[in-house]
Amino acid sequence: MDRNFTRLLDLLTLVPRHGKLSTPQLHQRLRARGHDVSARTVQRDLEELATAYPIECDIRSKPFGWGWAAGAPHLSLPAMDWSEAVSFQLLSTYLHGILPDSVMDTLRPYVEEARRKLAQHVPGMPLKRWPERVRIIPPGPGFVAPKVPRPLHATVTEAVLMGCKLAIEYRAFDRQRAKRYVVSPLGLVQFGVVFYVPATFDGHGDVRTLKLHRMLRAELLDEPSGIEHFDLDAWLEAGGMGFGGQERIRLVLRLFDGMGERLKETPLGPDQVVVEEAPGVHRLEVTVIQTVQLERWLWGLGNSVAIVAPEALRGRMHDALISAIGRLSYSQYRFSAQTDIGKN
Missing domain, CATH: 1.10.10 (Arc Repressor Mutant, subunit A)
Known part of the structure; x- marks a missing residue:
């Protein structure tokens, strides 16, 4: 050849x-x-x-x-089979946004061909209906994804793909105006409906997390980002997407309402130990990374959990609970008083 x-x-x-x-x-x-x-x-x-x-x-x-050229026929060698058609259909549905725009542009003719093939009326072809029978749903509320302009997404994903730096205008959550930075994007992570870009800022070595939708502009620079020296998995395992925190703690929980049995099915870590103390009550011990995400998850368990250790975590959760009760009482008093005044 x-x-x-x-x-x-x-x-x-x-x-x-x-x-x-x-x-x-x-x-x-x-x-x-x-x-x-x-x-x-x-x-x-x-x-x-x-x-x-x-x-x-x-x-x-x-x-x-x-x-x-406009209207040019799509070339496919060999012709797409049913398994490939289903795969491209699912890829376009569930990987949209996580792939670089340049890759999606390359795949678009195949996705269009897959849709045409799946639209054919072929009796006795169960695989054809597979995309109608599978779904991926979020574990929490169905948040609406923030809008990211396509040219911006294309520039950022191209920088990650090619290992180049970016000049960006970025508005932090607590800032009214955007500022210009030169950053080295080191990956792309989807968490829920939000896309995050781990990056280093010029002049700084620490990895920070940028939200893609808070970038107002992005310009591709002809400078290497150093992404080949960055281990995305190691960063994630160290708590990168936990919004900071690298401290490992021995978490001890008392779980109620059968929650311990559920966590046997989906352990928090490889060294997790669950012991039943009474019907529906379990003691759980596991080594985890101390992160904000962990605390938010514990909050979500409500009265199905009591934190036994570590003491510092139990204290923070206790103080936060007292604060929440105080705000609830204040809101009820304030707005009920306003309602009474309005009636008078």
Whole structure:
């Protein structure tokens, strides 16, 4: 087989069906796939491919870009089967947002082909209906996802994909105005309906967590981010998405209403031990990372849990509970008093 064949095939799949990519951009993505050739070679390849396939170079504005001609037929070798069609349909439903826009642009023709295939009326094909019979639902309320402009999402995911720095305008939760920063994005994490970007700020070595929807603008910079030296899994295991906290604690809980039996099915950690003390009452011990997320989860258990240890955590939860009771009493008194005044 001609050693150039796989390069030409990969290049053809990288040419976007919607929008355009410049020769340097296509060159960069081709190198990411393991093809170590010059930008000039890529340009010659594109010109050669354009003689056989309906791809064209848009020279109306700089930078010039390559794309498929409008209405160009989709090429699929070999034809998509039912398993592939179902897989692409589920991918577009559940991985939307977590994949780089450049990847989704590449996959879009396959997703469209999958939808056309699944729309066919074929009796006796159970797999065709699989996407209608599976769902992923959030463990909490069904929050509405914050809006992230598509160009912004595309720029950030491209920076993560290619390992480049970003110049961003970011508005923190407690700030009225956005500030400009140069950051090194080190990954993309979806938590519920929100996307987070672990990143380091220029001049600082600590990893901070940025919310994607709080970025107002993002510009891709031609500077390496150092993402290849970052271990996303290790960062997460150290409590990165717990909004800080690396201290490991020995958590001891007394669980009521059968909650202990439920946590046997989904343990909090590999060393978890659950002992029944009375019918429906269990003592649980496990080593976990002390995070805000842990405390929020404990709050969610309500009166089904009593914290035995550590003492510091039990004290914080106790103080927070007293504060909540105080606010509830104050709200009831204040608004009931206002109602009485209104009646008089």
